[in-house]
Amino acid sequence: xxxLLESGGGLVQPGGSLRLSCAASGxxxxxxxxxxxxxxxxxxxxxxxxxxxxxxxxxxxxxxRGRFTISRDNSKNTLYLQINSLRAExxxxxxxxxxxxxxxxxxxxxxxxxxxxxxxxSS
Amino acid sequence: QSVLxxxxxxxxxxxxxxxISCFGSTSNIGSANVYWYQQLPGTAPKFLxxxxxxxxxxxxxxxxxxxxxxxxxxxxxxxxxxDEADYYCASWDDGLSGWxxxxxxxxxxx
Numbered sequence: 001x002x003x004l005l006e007s008g009g010g011l012v013q014p015g016g017s018l019r020l021s022c023a024a025s026g027x028x029x030x031x032x033x034x035x036x037x038x039x040x041x042x043x044x045x046x047x048x049x050x051x052x053x054x055x056x057x058x059x060x061x062x063x064x065r066g067r068f069t070i071s072r073d074n075s076k077n078t079l080y081l082q083i084n085s086l087r088a089e090x091x092x093x094x095x096x097x098x099x100x101x102x103x104x105x106x107x108x109x110x111x112x113x114x115x116x117x118x119x120x121x122s123s
Numbered sequence: 124q125s126v127l128x129x130x131x132x133x134x135x136x137x138x139x140x141x142x143i144s145c146f147g148s149t150s151n152i153g154s155a156n157v158y159w160y161q162q163l164p165g166t167a168p169k170f171l172x173x174x175x176x177x178x179x180x181x182x183x184x185x186x187x188x189x190x191x192x193x194x195x196x197x198x199x200x201x202x203x204x205x206d207e208a209d210y211y212c213a214s215w216d217d218g219l220s221g222w223x224x225x226x227x228x229x230x231x232x233x
Contacts, residue, residue, distance in 0.1 A: 035222060037168075044125070045160070045168065045211050047222035059221050099158065099213065099222055101173040111170040111179040 002026035002110035004096055009117030016086050020117055022079040022096030026110070030054070030074035031103040036081045038092035039116075048094070049081065053103065064090075086121045093118050126151065127212055129225035136233050140200040143228045145212035147193050151223055155215040157195040159188055162209040162227075171210070172197065199230075207232045 008020040020036070036048040049070040050059040058070050069082040079096050093116040101108055128146040135141040145157065159172035170179050172188035175195065187198045195214075199206055212225040 037222075037224075044209075044227040045162075045213075045224045047213075047224060050222065061221055062219075095167060097168075100156075100215075101158065101170060101179075107173065107177070109180050111181055113167045113169065115167050 002108055004114035006094060006096055006114045006117040009094065009119045011120045011122065012086055013123050014087060014121055016121070017082070017084045018086070018119060020081040020083065020094055020119070022081075022114065024077045024079065024096075027108055028103075029072075029077040031106070032098045032108070033100055033103075034072060034079045035097055035099045036068075036070060036079075037095045037097055037099070038090075038119075039095070040089070040092040043092075046092075047099075050099070051079070083119070086119070088121050090119060091121045125226040126216060126219070126223035127214065127225035129210075129212060129228045131226065132229045132231065134231040134233055135199075135202045137202055137204065139202045140198060141202055141230065142199075143197045143210055143212075143230070145195045145197070145225050147195075147214060147223070149193060150218035151193075151214040151216040152190065152195055153193040154217060157188065157190050158213045159186075159197045160211045160213065162211065163205075164208065168211065202232055204232045206230060 003025045005023045035050045051070045067085045071080045095116040156174045160168040161171045162168045175190040176188045209227045216223045
C-alpha cells in the first residue's frame with residue numbers, strides 16, 4: 001500500500017526556516033519524480049517544487065525560487081523541502097505527491113495523498 | 124490567476140451527468156498529460172484521473188477524463204451526493220518547467 005507521510009510543519013516567524021519531510025512507502029521511491037504542492041487556507045492547490053527520481057534535476061515555482069530547496073534521500077525513501085526566508089504568504093498545508101503518477105510505463109495504483117503538514121508564518 | 128482555467132463552480136442533481144472543463148495552452152495541455160484530483164471537504168486531495176483518461180483502481184468508472192488539443196474535461200455520470208467536492212486539473216508546462224494547476228471547480232450536488 002502506497003503511503004506518504006509529511007512532517008516538519010509548525011509556527012514560524014517571518015524570515016524563519018523549516019525543513020519538511022515526506023516519508024514514502026509501498027512503492028519503489030527512487031523510480032518516481034516527486035513534488036511538493038501547497039494549499040493556502042481557503043485557496044486552491046499550488047505546485048511548489050519537483051525533483052527527478054535520481055535527484056539529479058530540480059524545479060521550482062517562481063514564487064519560491066531561491067528560498068526553497070527540494071532534495072531526496074532514496075536510501076531512506078524520504079523527500080525533503082528546506083524552506084528559508086519564510087513570508088506570511090507561505091502559510092499553507094504542504095503535501096508531497098508523485099504528480100506524474102507513473103515512471104515510464106509503470107504506474108502507481110493508489111489515490112490518496114498524505115495528510116500534509118501545516119506551515120504557519122506569523123509573528 | 125491560474126495557468127489552467129476551470130469554471131469556479133458546477134452543479135447537478137443526483138443521477139445527472141456533469142462535465143468540468145480545463146483550458147490550457149500548447150505549452151501544457153497541448154503537449155503533456157492531464158491529471159485530475161478530487162478534494163472532499165476538509166480532506167487531502169486524491170488522484171482521480173491520470174494520463175488524461177486513466178483511473179486508479181478504486182475510482183468508480185462514473186468518473187472519466189478526456190483531452191482534445193489544449194483543453195481537457197472531467198465527466199461524472201450518475202452524480203451522487205458524495206461527489207460534492209473541489210476538482211482540480213493539472214499538467215506539466217514546458218515553458219514554465221513546472222506543474223500548473225487549474226483554480227479548482229467546486230461541485231455542488233443539489
